[in-house]
Amino acid sequence: MDAAASTVPASVRNNGFYLGMSVAIAATVIGGFGSFALRGFVDVGRVPYWVHVHGAVFVSWTLLFVMQNAFAHRGSMALHRRMGWVAVGLATAMVPLGVVTACMAVVLNRVPPFFTPTIFLALSALELIAFITLLTGAIRLRRSTEWHRRLMLCAMVAIIGPAFGRLLPMPLLGPWGGLAVMSGQMLFVAAGVVHDLASRGRVHPAYAVGAAVILVEGLAVPILAATPPIVWLASALAG
Template identity: 40%
Template sequence: MAPMITHRPVFAPDARFFAITGIVMALINVGAFSFFAAMGISSFRATIAVHVHAILFMGWVLLFVCQVSLGAAGSLALHRKLGWLAVGWALAMVIVGTLSTIWSAQKASVPFFFLPAQFVLMNPLSVVLFAALLSGAVAKRRDRAWHPRLIICGMAAIMGPSLGRLLPAPLLMYSMLTAVFIGMVAFPIAGMIRDKLRYGHVHPAWWLGLVSLLLLQLATETLGRSAVAGAIYSSVVAGTPGERVPGLIYQPPPFPKAS
């Protein structure tokens, strides 16, 4: 009698959801920025600062996929070692992401569908929330329920730039902020639905992540439209081309006008 061959799954059943979700998030990021490159909107002729930002954030995507895959496959020793690299990487992302936002505002290159003052506030808050949720995940690194859920929520906090590149700006126009937010919260909501179906209840980590993203959106929609945000924007762009762009007024879309 031939011996029975058993096939061991690549990912542990309970961790498969986190691995698949992480890979989907990574594919969205790679697809979005590759699309812009193919359209000629992004270019390798960009400044060194842009390249540093791209290498750092796309490097994080690679590290993120590696980590969720290692965790789901049960390779926890290497996963934990790389986790400390991820912490330092996240800190660098907060610094470089904030500086990149400032430089974009100073060059008057804020996407038209955001208020410039709103943009200057939103991006730094997003990377800070990402780092905070990632830090929480590290603190809960031995808790296999909290840890992966916080990681997914943290990644969702920085999905805005990729989602913004894939969503149809000409159709959504100044509703893009809301559309991007819906895309971001889709990930923790998917986790909540999965928990409810599989376990009969929703783990509190999803609630923490969802509420954090809701607060981020609330701050962007309210504080980002306030005189405070306008004053911050004015101080950031003083003496630069961005100074000619009003912080609390939407810029006209760069679409060809009918003759």
């Protein structure tokens, strides 16, 4: 090992697990939305332009998430930090794009068939809140590698619910669909917990934070969907 490599902390050099997790998450996202289109559930040619923009930004974020883990895995931390600000820019664009796309889906009656408009709006809102919460924590704690990479992983997991919704047989799951999606998300968190136990002998508290946020995100969807503001918004947009 050369001198430069020897100066890289073990916590950075030995994080192939996080690279593998980022690839698995990217495969879930691309596989979910890609298979949905290939099965004929969406006419790509007739999709509004803002949906394409939203999709392009989200895919770019997903691929950058993989790249960032690859940079960290090989110890290229200077490049990782520079690209981190690109990631912040993409994340900043994802939030308003997510809001516009969700609202316009209701306006144009393009809500996925396994969601009601109220559930779709509630899910979109809670997903963005969970993402912002975990991402903000990860950015604030970026100098603490152990917190940063776990919160980034959980932030990514928080926004892949729609991908699971397109992979799972949602019409057959009925009222259990939301729980199934959340369970799929929690599998990624569980993998992180198992890895911590195997590699450190204990679970880092970042996973408790991430799991709590993701559980609240999933369990609160039907509650928020039934509130007067969401019911009114869904009706106003559809009308």
